[in-house]
Amino acid sequence: MSRIADIAAALAGYDPQALSVQGVQAFLAQLVAPAVVSEREEVALREALGRVLAEDIISPVSVPPHDNSAMDGFAFDGAILRDDSPTDASVELRVVGTALAGTAWRGALAAGDAVRIMTGAVMPEGLDTVIPQEFCKVDGDRVRFPAKVLRRGDNRRFAGEDLMQGQPALRRGERLSPAALGMVASLGLPSVPALRRLRVAYFSTGDEILSLGEPPREGAVYDSNRYTVFGLLTRLGCEVIDLGLVRDDPATLAATLQQAAGQADAIITSGGVSVGAADHTRAVMQQLGDMAFWRVAMRPGRPMAVGLVPRNQQAAPGSAVLFGLPGNPVAVMVTFLAFVRPALLRMMGCHEIAAAPAPLLRARAASAIRKKPGRTEYQRGFVQAVAGALPEVRIAGNQGSGVLSSMVEANGLVVLHHDQGNVAAGDEVDVMMLEA
Numbered sequence: 001m002s003r004i005a006d007i008a009a010a011l012a013g014y015d016p017q018a019l020s021v022q023g024v025q026a027f028l029a030q031l032v033a034p035a036v037v038s039e040r041e042e043v044a045l046r047e048a049l050g051r052v053l054a055e056d057i058i059s060p061v062s063v064p065p066h067d068n069s070a071m072d073g074f075a076f077d078g079a080i081l082r083d084d085s086p087t088d089a090s091v092e093l094r095v096v097g098t099a100l101a102g103t104a105w106r107g108a109l110a111a112g113d114a115v116r117i118m119t120g121a122v123m124p125e126g127l128d129t130v131i132p133q134e135f136c137k138v139d140g141d142r143v144r145f146p147a148k149v150l151r152r153g154d155n156r157r158f159a160g161e162d163l164m165q166g167q168p169a170l171r172r173g174e175r176l177s178p179a180a181l182g183m184v185a186s187l188g189l190p191s192v193p194a195l196r197r198l199r200v201a202y203f204s205t206g207d208e209i210l211s212l213g214e215p216p217r218e219g220a221v222y223d224s225n226r227y228t229v230f231g232l233l234t235r236l237g238c239e240v241i242d243l244g245l246v247r248d249d250p251a252t253l254a255a256t257l258q259q260a261a262g263q264a265d266a267i268i269t270s271g272g273v274s275v276g277a278a279d280h281t282r283a284v285m286q287q288l289g290d291m292a293f294w295r296v297a298m299r300p301g302r303p304m305a306v307g308l309v310p311r312n313q314q315a316a317p318g319s320a321v322l323f324g325l326p327g328n329p330v331a332v333m334v335t336f337l338a339f340v341r342p343a344l345l346r347m348m349g350c351h352e353i354a355a356a357p358a359p360l361l362r363a364r365a366a367s368a369i370r371k372k373p374g375r376t377e378y379q380r381g382f383v384q385a386v387a388g389a390l391p392e393v394r395i396a397g398n399q400g401s402g403v404l405s406s407m408v409e410a411n412g413l414v415v416l417h418h419d420q421g422n423v424a425a426g427d428e429v430d431v432m433m434l435e436a
């Protein structure tokens, strides 16, 4: 029973020789199980950036813990402010004390009293409004300010307005951002329960590829894909397993693929998935795994393979998901961003929102772009802010799928959709921003 064949049979209009980008995404949504990792560990906050929460975090306290002032100024009872008072009316109050941040002021208050207060200081009992000091004239123990500059309740922050004790602060499946780290810290928690990192093994294939350290050789190029894949995976928070460079030899390829399946949740390879004569990669994948080989209607990234490689059942049950990416260096990055990244986020246990692709940005094309309808193109571009208007995107020079220099220069990929045709200078286009 082939899982690949089942999914293929269930997908309307499935054609492995001309699969749309949406078709690939729909296929992967069926193939890739969500939350394949279940083991959890307690992780110190500083180590937790990018980790996925194994359970909801329930707030043990309210944040902020007390009603407090949002401004430096004077706290008073806002009941004295009236909607119908004349525009030039002013308020005069007696200042009876000072509330500093860090300690609660507990003096006695009479009607018409105010307390000088600092930002973050606990609101004195019975006072609900703060006039910022910029509006005030102070004369001895008297403070005066125009009545119309504020309303009752202004500049008071409520206890629990950020987080309420007993309520979920963060959801299971959240991938921890810098803001989430700060939020956990604001609850007084030094660590979080996280799912273990997703393990991803990767290797490059090809006899014309050189490992770093080898002397240059005619007809050979250095292995750059292992480094872009390393960077992409590391930034995603995966545990990376580098299985090196594998020669185009069936026995070595088979052994490496089996080793990868035994160690990892997912496997990424580059090269050897198109139709070249000397490539054994396809044959070995097909022999060991349940595979699909596609020609995707996209550029770059046309040839691609996906499938499941079973593990040695005694040692570890199940199978690893294999992503066989094309060899061209930019095709590797584009197929990773379009397909592998969202799939890995799902496998990592991210909830739907955290695993969703980043929204596309709208930008104005600085010059005309040629585009044939019937495939999705990802063109490297440089997006720049324009004051008071949509950002402008300039297409980077050489769009060859082996050209990394334009990928380095780019800060975004202009996404020219499947049915879209030529773009005129000044037209709006969608851009997938690349992470800085």
Ligand SMILES: Nc1nc2c(c(=O)[nH]1)N[C@H]1C(S)=C(S)[C@@H](COP(=O)(O)OP(=O)(O)OC[C@H]3O[C@@H](n4cnc5c(N)ncnc54)[C@H](O)[C@@H]3O)O[C@H]1N2
Residues within 6 Å of the ligand: 204, 205, 206, 208, 209, 221, 222, 223, 224, 225, 226, 270, 271, 272, 273, 274, 275, 276, 279, 301, 302, 303, 325, 326, 327, 328, 329, 331, 401, 402
């Ligand atoms: N007759 C056809 N030829 C090709 C087709 C096709 O449909 N019909 N598709 C082209 C496209 S598009 C791509 S992409 C490549 C993909 O081929 P493979 O995935 O089999 O990759 P390779 O042939 O092994 O390599 C392609 C290219 O990339 C360079 N490369 C490979 N690995 C690395 C690495 N680790 N680091 C740096 N560079 C690497 C390799 O030297 C080649 O130049 O096929 C087209 N041909």
Ligand code: MOO
Residues within 6 Å of the ligand: 298, 299, 300, 301, 302, 303, 326, 328, 330, 331, 401, 402
């Ligand atoms: O995948 Mo190939 O790089 O489209 O050119």
